[in-house]
Amino acid sequence: MPLYEYHCQECGERFEKLLRMSDDAKAVRCPACAGASVERLLSSFATSGKQSGASSAASCGPVG
Numbered sequence: 001m002p003l004y005e006y007h008c009q010e011c012g013e014r015f016e017k018l019l020r021m022s023d024d025a026k027a028v029r030c031p032a033c034a035g036a037s038v039e040r041l042l043s044s045f046a047t048s049g050k051q052s053g054a055s056s057a058a059s060c061g062p063v064g
């Protein structure tokens with residue numbers, strides 16, 4: 001099930017909404033102020049800007 005993150009433009013509330021296939025994505029309202037002017041944020045659980053790379057600079061070949 002797709003979990004979407006919303007941001008209310010009226011009160012600034014950020015909430016997550018689990019939408020099913022039968023749910024209307026346009027009928028999402030803010031749970032804090034019941035405002036209808038909410039924007040859907042992009043899910044960012046697939047991006048990783050950190051990479052722990054060990055120092056393995058193996059640049060010494062077989063010299064002989």
Ligand SMILES: [Zn+2]
Nearest residue numbers: 008011030033
């Ligand atoms: Zn709100």
